[in-house]
Amino acid sequence: MRISLGAFLCAWLAVPAAANDFGVNVYGLSRHLNRTKARELHVDNEFNPGLGLRYRVPRGERLDWIFDTGFYRDSGRNTALLAGALTFFKSDTYNRGRAGIAPLPVAVWDTRSVSFNFVYFPKVREVNSIATIGFWLTLWPGGG
Numbered sequence: 001m002r003i004s005l006g007a008f009l010c011a012w013l014a015v016p017a018a019a020n021d022f023g024v025n026v027y028g029l030s031r032h033l034n035r036t037k038a039r040e041l042h043v044d045n046e047f048n049p050g051l052g053l054r055y056r057v058p059r060g061e062r063l064d065w066i067f068d069t070g071f072y073r074d075s076g077r078n079t080a081l082l083a084g085a086l087t088f089f090k091s092d093t094y095n096r097g098r099a100g101i102a103p104l105p106v107a108v109w110d111t112r113s114v115s116f117n118f119v120y121f122p123k124v125r126e127v128n129s130i131a132t133i134g135f136w137l138t139l140w141p142g143g144g
Contacts, residue, residue: 020114023115025052027072028136038130043075052082054115054138110113112143 027050032038052070059065067084074080109116115138123131 021056022055023054023138023140025050025054025068025117026137026139027052027070028134030075030132030134032075033131038075039089042077043130045073045077048072048074048110048134050080072136075130077125089121101103113140114138115140122128 028048030046030048031067032044032046035044037042050066050070050072052072055067058068069083071079071081104122105120107118117136118137119134121128121132121134123129139142
C-alpha cells in the first residue's frame, strides 16, 4: 500500500501545474449549534487554528476538482488531520479517534485571491455529538 501511495504522490507532483492552482487553507472557526451540550462534552472550542494546502483542477467553466490536506485544532482541542474530501484521521474528537470518510456539505464563495469556505458537520450518533458549522479561508497566492 505504501508503494502505491508513494507512486501516486510522485505522479501527482510531476503533473505540471500553474501557481494559481495551489492555495493555502487557513483554518478557522466553528460554531456549535448546541453550545450548552458542547461545553458539557468538552468539545466547545470554537477557535480552530490550522494550515493546509488546496490543489484545484479546473474541469470546465462550472466545475473544479478540489484536493485538500491539512491540520487544525478541533473542537475537543485535539489535532485533526484531513485529506481529500474531508477525510479525518487521528482525532479523538471525531469518530472516537478512528479514521473515517465523511461526505459533508461544503459551500464556497470564491474571489480571485481568496475563497470563503463553510462546512456543516451534522450530529451523527456515535460519530459527532454536536452539529457544528465550520469556516476557513483559502488564499490563492497566484491570484486564483
